[in-house]
Amino acid sequence: MNKRSLFFGGLFFLxxxxxxxxxxxxxxxxxxxxxxxxxxxxxxxxxSLPETLWFSFGAGFLWETFSAEFFGAQxxxxxxxxxxxxxxxxxxxxxxxxxxxxxxxxxxxxVLRPLLVAGYHAVASSLDLTSPIPFGTFLNPxxxxxxxxxxxxxxxxxxxxxxxxxxxx
Amino acid sequence: MFSTYVHIxxxxxxxxxxxxxxxxxxxxxxxxxxxxxxxxxxxxxxxxLKLIKNFFGVIFDLKNIAAENALLTKxxxxxxxxxxxxxxxxxxxxxxxxxxxxxxxxxxxxxxxEIISRDxxxxxxxxxxxxxxxxxxxxxxxxxxxxxxxxxxxxxVLENTSAMDILSSSKxxxxxxxxxxxxxxxxxxxxxxxxxxDLVSQNEVINQGDRLxxxxxxxxxxxxxxxGEISRIVSSESELFQRASVLPATNYRNLNLLFIMxx
Numbered sequence: 001m002n003k004r005s006l007f008f009g010g011l012f013f014l015x016x017x018x019x020x021x022x023x024x025x026x027x028x029x030x031x032x033x034x035x036x037x038x039x040x041x042x043x044x045x046x047x048s049l050p051e052t053l054w055f056s057f058g059a060g061f062l063w064e065t066f067s068a069e070f071f072g073a074q075x076x077x078x079x080x081x082x083x084x085x086x087x088x089x090x091x092x093x094x095x096x097x098x099x100x101x102x103x104x105x106x107x108x109x110x111v112l113r114p115l116l117v118a119g120y121h122a123v124a125s126s127l128d129l130t131s132p133i134p135f136g137t138f139l140n141p142x143x144x145x146x147x148x149x150x151x152x153x154x155x156x157x158x159x160x161x162x163x164x165x166x167x168x169x
Numbered sequence: 170m171f172s173t174y175v176h177i178x179x180x181x182x183x184x185x186x187x188x189x190x191x192x193x194x195x196x197x198x199x200x201x202x203x204x205x206x207x208x209x210x211x212x213x214x215x216x217x218l219k220l221i222k223n224f225f226g227v228i229f230d231l232k233n234i235a236a237e238n239a240l241l242t243k244x245x246x247x248x249x250x251x252x253x254x255x256x257x258x259x260x261x262x263x264x265x266x267x268x269x270x271x272x273x274x275x276x277x278x279x280x281x282x283e284i285i286s287r288d289x290x291x292x293x294x295x296x297x298x299x300x301x302x303x304x305x306x307x308x309x310x311x312x313x314x315x316x317x318x319x320x321x322x323x324x325x326v327l328e329n330t331s332a333m334d335i336l337s338s339s340k341x342x343x344x345x346x347x348x349x350x351x352x353x354x355x356x357x358x359x360x361x362x363x364x365x366x367d368l369v370s371q372n373e374v375i376n377q378g379d380r381l382x383x384x385x386x387x388x389x390x391x392x393x394x395x396x397g398e399i400s401r402i403v404s405s406e407s408e409l410f411q412r413a414s415v416l417p418a419t420n421y422r423n424l425n426l427l428f429i430m431x432x
Contacts, residue, residue, distance in 0.1 A: 016207075017207065017210060017211055017214055018214060019289065020207055020211060020286040020289075021211045021214040021215045021218055021286075022218060023286055023287045023288075023289055024211070024215060024284065024285070024286045024287060025215060025218040025219050025222050026218070026222060027287060027293075027421075027422035027423070027424075034289070049173050049176070050172070050173065050176040053176050053177060053180050054176070054180065057180050057183070057184075061187075062203075063289060064200070065200055065203045065204055065207065066204070066285075066286045066287065066288055066289055066297055067288060067289065067290065068288040068290065068294060068295035068332065069290065071187070071188055071191040071192075071196070072184055072187060072188045072191070075184055075187070076184065079180060079181075079184075083177075114290065117290065129192065131340065133339060133340075134339050137294065137339055138290070
């Protein structure tokens with residue numbers, strides 16, 4: 001494990017701490033930005049696919065700690081979000097994230113993640129591994145607020161990366 | 170390119186292994202200790218966030234404080250006289266129960282607990298508490314706050330921590346009765362959005378402002394725990410059962426210190 005991986009691992013853990021503390025204090029978490037998801041997107045845009053894959057996995061594992069869904073749902077969802085962000089930034093658009101691309105990525109991932117979690121949980125409950133959760137629990141008006149909060153923080157992160165370009169290396 | 174596919178395959182293989190370990194209850198202690206660790210490390214992060222919340226909370230609530238103060242003063246006056254009457258009725262009730270040889274109300278042991286964090290996805294449905302198996306907590310234990318207000322049920326227990334389904338969670342269904350009147354029905358969680366009182370016979374009378382208590386039927390919950398009050402009757406007379414929206418007795422987003430009721 002090199003220094004860079006340790007640095008990003010530490011950063012992911014700090015964001016996880018910030019996220020769990022924010023959700024604990026501001027219980028109405030719709031407006032609490034999903035820091036781990038945002039960092040997975042930023043990471044995917046600036047790093048290789050294997051790195052994106054394993055850091056998304058790690059972020060998902062941390063997210064699992066406080067998840068009410070069947071184990072693995074968050075890991076599964078974040079892996080797909082990470083891979084999706086990687087493919088979008090490599091194959092469809094330029095690697096430099098333009099504002100509309102960034103908005104598309106963030107809103108897309110914010111909506112896609114609960115859908116993936118719902119799908120995973122539905123499969124697990126159909127196998128009798130857990131009890132089913134209604135679909136409305138995953139996709140509700142709170143997603144709109146979450147997307148707005150995520151957009152706000154994402155542009156802030158993007159600005160910071162431009163200010164400190166060594167973060168993207 | 171081949172190595173990329175190998176990485177993806179390995180990641181999903183690892184996920185499958187972790188799921189297997191979780192189902193076999195091997196991974197539980199790891200998650201448990203991560204939760205305990207996060208709760209410990211998070212103290213310096215939580216403190217400034219609380220300051221920010223309180224600061225902005227005061228600013229936003231400033232215009233309501235005077236009106237709220239007047240309302241609360243009136244409520245305190247009303248409740249003080251009600252409590253005096255109830256104290257007398259309680260003494261009388263206990264005396265008559267013992268005279269008739271009836272069972273007195275059960276007193277359960279309470280385990281105090283604090284919230285470590287909430288579910289990131291649905292903070293209004295599930296919270297993680299800092300008490301677990303080694304404190305005697307078990308799945309299905311009711312959780313209350315001061316004032317005998319029922320707020321949730323223990324859904325999952327690990328060694329040091331446990332997860333609680335909040336009453337507004339979609340997994341909740343509790344036998345309840347209306348005071349005054351005694352109409353019976355079922356209180357259900359509405360996917361974290363609120364509570365509904367359902368399956369009430371059309372012959373029963375329920376009114377806005379009536380209180381809802383646990384009926385004790387089924388045995389999971391002790392009777393007479395406060396759930397909330399009826400805020401609106403949403404069904405029509407042509408329906409088979411009456412249905413009403415319920416205003417919870419406490420704000421589930423402001424929960425902090427809770428008590429787990431051991432059987």
